[in-house]
Amino acid sequence: MTTTGAPAARRGAEFLAGIRAQVPLLLGVAPFGMAYGAYAVKTGLPSGLAQAMSAIVFGGASQFVGVRLLGNGVPGAIIVLTTLLVNGRHMLYSAALAPYTDHLSRRWRWLLAYLLTDEAYATAITRYRRAGPSMHAHWFFFGSALALWSTWQVTTAVGVFVGAAVPDSWSLDFALPLTFLAILVPVLRGRSAGAAAAIAGVVAVVGFRWPYGTGLLTAMVVGMAAGIAADMALCSPEPADEAAVSE
Amino acid sequence: MRLWIIIIAMGIVTYGIRLSVFVFVHHSVLPRTARDALRFVTPAVLAAIILPAVIYTRGAGHFDATPGNERLVAAVVASGVAWATKSVWATISVGMATLWLLQWIVG
Known part of the structure; x- marks a missing residue:
């Protein structure tokens, strides 16, 4: 472990700084987590499964979409394939952060990968870019990601608990x-x-009533292809808009 | 049981994606074209989820791309907030408030 022999105080400071950096984002995540929990039970998912999905999948967007597809009786294979696409962007985060996590033990990398979300990526990459790779920076990553994980689990539980009591007119979805x-x-x-x-948006609207959630799936694939085609047609690669590609 | 299997499979693919460059493939061997393609995952996926959720009315699921569609108007307002502030929290707050206000006005 790279952390052995390191001062515990530095690790603690990084960990706390990570939590602090995550706090503003938690304001957005908390209502989202509650909305997910409420939406899941209202759609008919048993509360245990709704909560388990937050722990097993831990990806808000894919959970919302997964619940909707489950509610529509979409076949499991299509749900899993859609999840793959919806969470595909995490590969970008994985690629962007990997140079900074290379030196860590396998156990650390498996742990941090499990906790890798939009919000954890945003805070961790900012920390790495600003202060560079340091001996204990992964504790910052861990702190911010764990704060998000805990908030997501708790707010899911709150949403699941109060879900049935939330009137439809609140439009939580x-x-x-x-x-x-x-x-x-x-x-x-x-x-x-x-x-x-x-x-992607237009195809998703056109394919809204296609069976088995194939409209959504098609829209995502066609949209990505359109982006790649546009990139090639424009011939000059545009400046990377997502931090990940420009290390 | 079927639901558990689906959820666990969703978890496995998600974890696999997150592990990909951390553990499975070293970042130095990831081809540039793959990274370029990945760039379009976010806009394509998100737009494909957002647009139908905004254009089709809730419940009945009627196509409604007119200013009479409260969700569409609230989404346009929220987009402006997202563009100006880049804040998830501000976008959700203003978007929800706009939707509630419009629903209250329409009755």
């Missing part, structure tokens, strides 16, 4: 598209990304 808008809009720099989003 609308928290999902709103959260995604907050992630999507800043990413829409460059024409290729815009093309990917526009084509």
Whole structure:
């Protein structure tokens, strides 16, 4: 372990700094977690399974979509395939953070990978870029990711618990598209990304009633292809909009 | 049982994606084209989820791309907030508040 012989105080300081960096993001995650829990039980998922999904999958977007597809009786293989696409962006995070986690033990890398989400990536990459790789920076990563994980589990439980009591008129499910808008809009720099989003959106609307959730799946694949095609047509690679590609 | 299997499979693919470059493939051998392609996962996936959720009315699921669709209007307002603030919290707050306000006005 790289941490042996290191001063515990430094590790503790990094860990706490990670939690502090995550706090502003938790304000957005908390209502999202509750909305997920409430939405899952309202859709008919048993509360134990709704909670288990938060621990096993630990990815808000894919959980929302998974619950919706489960509720529509979509075959499991399509749900798993959709999950793969929805969470595909985490590979980008994995690639961006890997140079900083290379030196860690296997156990650390497996742990940090489990906790890797949009929010954990955002805080960890900022820390690494600003202060560079240091002996204890992974404790910052761990602190911020663990704060998010705990919040997600607790708010899921709250949502599951109060879910049935939340009236439909509160439109809690609308928290999902709103959260995604907050992630999507800043990413829409460059024409290729815009093309990917526009084509994917239109195909998803057209394929809304296609059976077995195939419309959503098709939209994601066609949208990505449109982005790649636009990139090639424009010939000059645009500046990487997502931090991951520009190490 | 079927539900458990699906959820566990969802967990396995998600964990696999997160582990990919941390554990399975070294980042130095990841081809540039693969990274370029990955860039479009986020916009394509998110737009594909957002647009139908906003354009089709809740419940009946009617197509409604007019200003009479409260969700569409709230989403447009929220997009402006997302663009200006880049804050998830501000986007959700303003978006939900706009939706509630419109629903209250329409009655």
